[in-house]
Amino acid sequence: MAESPGTPETSVSADDDVDFALAAYREEGVWVVHELAHEVLENLEHLATALRRFPGDYGALAMIGLDEDVFLIARVTGPTVRVLLSDITAADEWDLARTAVEHLGLPFPEEDDDQAPAGDLDILGDLGMHAMDMAVLIDDYDLYPDEMLSDVAGRLGFGAAFDDLVGLTSA
Numbered sequence: 001m002a003e004s005p006g007t008p009e010t011s012v013s014a015d016d017d018v019d020f021a022l023a024a025y026r027e028e029g030v031w032v033v034h035e036l037a038h039e040v041l042e043n044l045e046h047l048a049t050a051l052r053r054f055p056g057d058y059g060a061l062a063m064i065g066l067d068e069d070v071f072l073i074a075r076v077t078g079p080t081v082r083v084l085l086s087d088i089t090a091a092d093e094w095d096l097a098r099t100a101v102e103h104l105g106l107p108f109p110e111e112d113d114d115q116a117p118a119g120d121l122d123i124l125g126d127l128g129m130h131a132m133d134m135a136v137l138i139d140d141y142d143l144y145p146d147e148m149l150s151d152v153a154g155r156l157g158f159g160a161a162f163d164d165l166v167g168l169t170s171a
Contacts, residue, residue, distance in 0.1 A: 044083065
């Protein structure tokens with residue numbers, strides 16, 4: 001496979017360093033949460049295809065934690081794929097993050113770039129998690145991705161199911 005200009009030469013495959021990968025969707029007003037197979041985490045296209053199989057009232061969400069450092073939220077509604085990556089510099093390490101940055105049409109981070117979110121901070125705004133709340137959450141460097149996404153899941157209404165699947169104890 002040829003490297004694209006500006007594409008990092010080394011990255012980690014889907015199975016490496018994935019802490020959790022969940023799909024969530026609302027069916028008839030009730031949240032359903034499932035674990036995602038690691039095979040669909042190879043790139044954003046595979047992930048989007050997998051999410052389209054879920055019958056969500058508002059599309060389907062993927063919530064993925066990588067190496068206790070970064071999270072990715074993808075939301076697929078029909079042909080539309082929206083993405084939020086908590087740290088753009090993750091594109092240097094993980095294929096899934098790299099393909100998310102490509103999807104967003106952003107330049108790849110340079111070695112000395114600072115951590116910054118990439119994508120749609122208002123990805124869940126219509127579900128109750130608005131851009132400002134998401135930005136504040138991502139800026140809390142004391143939280144791990146599972147803790148951040150647990151907060152998001154709680155605000156959306158499926159916090160207990162999320163916490164059970166990722167092994168967190170609800171407070």
